[in-house]
Amino acid sequence: MDSINSLIKSFSKFPSIGPRQAAKFVSYLLKNKMLLDEFIKNFENLKIKATICNQCFMNFDKENNNLCPICSDKKRIQNQICVVEENEDIQVIEKTKIFNGLYHVLGGTINPIKKISSTDLTIEMLIKRIKNLQKENIKNIEIIIATNPTSEGELTRLYLEKELEPFNIKITHLGRGISTGSTLEYIDENTLINAFKNRV
Amino acid sequence: MDSINSLIKSFSKFPSIGPRQAAKFVSYLLKNKMLLDEFIKNFENLKIKATICNQCFMNFDKENNNLCPICSDKKRIQNQICVVEENEDIQVIEKTKIFNGLYHVLGGTINPIKKISSTDLTIEMLIKRIKNLQKENIKNIEIIIATNPTSEGELTRLYLEKELEPFNIKITHLGRGISTGSTLEYIDENTLINAFKNRV
Numbered sequence: 001m002d003s004i005n006s007l008i009k010s011f012s013k014f015p016s017i018g019p020r021q022a023a024k025f026v027s028y029l030l031k032n033k034m035l036l037d038e039f040i041k042n043f044e045n046l047k048i049k050a051t052i053c054n055q056c057f058m059n060f061d062k063e064n065n066n067l068c069p070i071c072s073d074k075k076r077i078q079n080q081i082c083v084v085e086e087n088e089d090i091q092v093i094e095k096t097k098i099f100n101g102l103y104h105v106l107g108g109t110i111n112p113i114k115k116i117s118s119t120d121l122t123i124e125m126l127i128k129r130i131k132n133l134q135k136e137n138i139k140n141i142e143i144i145i146a147t148n149p150t151s152e153g154e155l156t157r158l159y160l161e162k163e164l165e166p167f168n169i170k171i172t173h174l175g176r177g178i179s180t181g182s183t184l185e186y187i188d189e190n191t192l193i194n195a196f197k198n199r200v
Numbered sequence: 201m202d203s204i205n206s207l208i209k210s211f212s213k214f215p216s217i218g219p220r221q222a223a224k225f226v227s228y229l230l231k232n233k234m235l236l237d238e239f240i241k242n243f244e245n246l247k248i249k250a251t252i253c254n255q256c257f258m259n260f261d262k263e264n265n266n267l268c269p270i271c272s273d274k275k276r277i278q279n280q281i282c283v284v285e286e287n288e289d290i291q292v293i294e295k296t297k298i299f300n301g302l303y304h305v306l307g308g309t310i311n312p313i314k315k316i317s318s319t320d321l322t323i324e325m326l327i328k329r330i331k332n333l334q335k336e337n338i339k340n341i342e343i344i345i346a347t348n349p350t351s352e353g354e355l356t357r358l359y360l361e362k363e364l365e366p367f368n369i370k371i372t373h374l375g376r377g378i379s380t381g382s383t384l385e386y387i388d389e390n391t392l393i394n395a396f397k398n399r400v
Contacts, residue, residue, distance in 0.1 A: 002261040003245035010242050013235065014225050020385055023288045025214050029246065030259050031307070035213065036247045040240060042210050045203035046229065047236045059230050061202040088223045107231070185220055 004030075055129065057105040057122050059087050070103060077101040079133065082144040083126065083160065085109055085153065089146065089184045096189045098196040101144075104129065109152035110159055118159055126160075130167050142170040144199055148183045149174075172199040204230075255329065257305040257322050259287050270303060277301040279333065282344040283326065283360065285309055285353065289346065289384045296389045298396040301344075304329065309352035310359055318359055326360075330367050342370040344399055348383045349374075372399040 001009070004026055011022035029035055049061045053068035060068040070076060070090075080101025084090055090103050106121040126143075133141055145160055147153035157173055164171050175198030184192070201209070204226055211222035229235055249261045253268035260268040270276060270290075280301025284290055290303050306321040326343075333341055345360055347353035357373055364371050375398030384392070 003242065003249040004259055004261065007239075007242040007246050010235070010238055013232075014228055016221075020288060021216075023291070024286075026246070027259065027287050028213075028215055029243075030250055030252065032213075033247070035210070036243055039207075039210055040243050040247070042203065042207040043229075043236055043240045043243070046207050046226070047233070047240070049203040050230055052230065059204055059227065061204065086224075087227045088220060091223070 056103045057107060057125070058090055058103060079138050079141045080144065081126070081129065081142070082146050084146050084184070085148060085156075092185050092187075092192065093146065093196075096193050096196070098193045099144075101142075106147070106156065109147060109150075109156040111152045111155075118163075121156070123160065123163065127163065127167075130164070130169065134167065140170070141167075142172060144196075145171065145173040146184065147173075150183065175199045256303045257307060257325070258290055258303060279338050279341045280344065281326070281329065281342070282346050284346050284384070285348060285356070289348075292385050292387075293346065293392065293396075296393050296396070298393045299344075301342075306347070306356065309347060309350075309356040311352045311355075318363075321356070323360065323363065327363065327367075330364070330369065334367065340370070341367075342372060344396075345371065345373040346384065347373075350383065375399045 007026050007029075008019060008022045011017055011025050012019050014022075017025075029039075050059055051062040051066075052059055053071055054066040055071045056068060058068045058070065065072060077100050080099075081104050082093065082099055082101055083104045083106060084093070085106050085108060087105055090105070093099055093103075104122065104126050106123065106126075108116055108121055110116060110118055110121070130141065130143070143160075143164060145157045147157045147160075161171055161173075174192075174195040187195075207226050207229075208219060208222045211217055211225050212219050214222075217225075229239070250259055251262040251266075252259055253271055254266040255271045256268060258268045258270065265272060277300050280299075281304050282293065282299055282301060283304045283306060284293070285306050285308060287305055290305070293299055293303075304322065304326050306323065306326075308316055308321055310316060310318055310321070330341065330343070343360075343364055345357045347357045347360075361371055361373075374392075374395040387395075
């Protein structure tokens with residue numbers, strides 16, 4: 001296969017990108033060849049520097065530690081964990097400044113059609129985190145489940161609520177304000193702030 | 201800026217990709233780190249191998265020549281040139297096997313809103329090609345204008361028809377079958393075959 005089609009094939013692996021859009025990306029790159037060097041440099045940097053937080057599974061640039069800047073920040077509320085589907089959701093929530101606790105990235109949702117089960121997500125590690133907090137005798141633990149109000153997000157939330165019930169901790173989810181079927185990252189900041197305030 | 205945000209910024213430069221989708225690409229890459237090496241290799245190959253045909257401006261992998269496989273193929277009809285907006289359009293037309301002449305990639309359309317004028321396209325080089333064919337005394341030259349039936353595509357076609365009028369050659373465009381507002385690459389093969397047969 002030639003270099004053009006090889007790269008088209010690689011881009012087609014991205015979520016929701018078909019071969020036609022992939023071909024447009026490659027055409028764009030060939031028209032803007034300076035971008036090629038920028039991408040190669042950025043890919044290499046990502047490969048070397050970016051990693052996943054050992055505690056919350058957020059992507060971040062490692063320096064010396066295995067914990068992301070949020071998990072390392074002792075000023076943040078240590079007994080509130082906001083559970084999100086993906087990395088992108090953290091950025092959306094952080095922008096609102098309504099939440100000052102820690103996060104936990106599930107890495108997706110339970111999805112029977114796509115054969116994604118609870119074991120493909122970081123649920124077991126969330127349970128371990130809660131157990132550790134309880135071992136350290138930390139009180140008033142709250143888990144805020146901020147999955148998207150889609151059917152898969154709701155399924156995941158219900159599963160989580162059931163799994164976390166035995167721990168006798170406060171389990172909330174984002175409250176009124178989020179309309180069913182929408183996804184977190186497309187919600188305006190004010191709606192999201194209200195949803196945090198009205199979590200139930 | 202960290203490696204994650206640098207790559208998000210690079211992906212955001214692609215046509216029709218916003219920062220949110222760019223972030224999804226980066227998350228996907230971090231979940232599938234083997235893909236990073238594949239991308240680095242493919243970008244480097246593209247940088248070294250891919251080039252633009254000196255005659256028709258199609259992207260291709262250069263070996264020893266400066267002409268693409270289509271322009272180098274002497275079995276193809278040498279006096280028919282199909283003018284397309286983008287590289288992707290050639291692949292769509294080639295799949296139908298209805299056309300066996302040569303191509304010319306404009307590299308876009310005239311677009312007053314985006315400030316793309318005729319001089320940003322390869323129109324001057326198309327005129328040079330036609331002059332050369334006439335110098336070589338090649339008869340029955342036909343230019344098939346296969347721009348998309350969008351308003352920019354139509355504007356470009358009308359401009360081309362006016363510019364090519366003085367050469368006294370056959371100028372056609374794709375005929376009935378293409379519905380206004382659609383783009384070449386999303387048209388099914390049969391419609392495209394009919395459009396070639398019914399070019400006017």
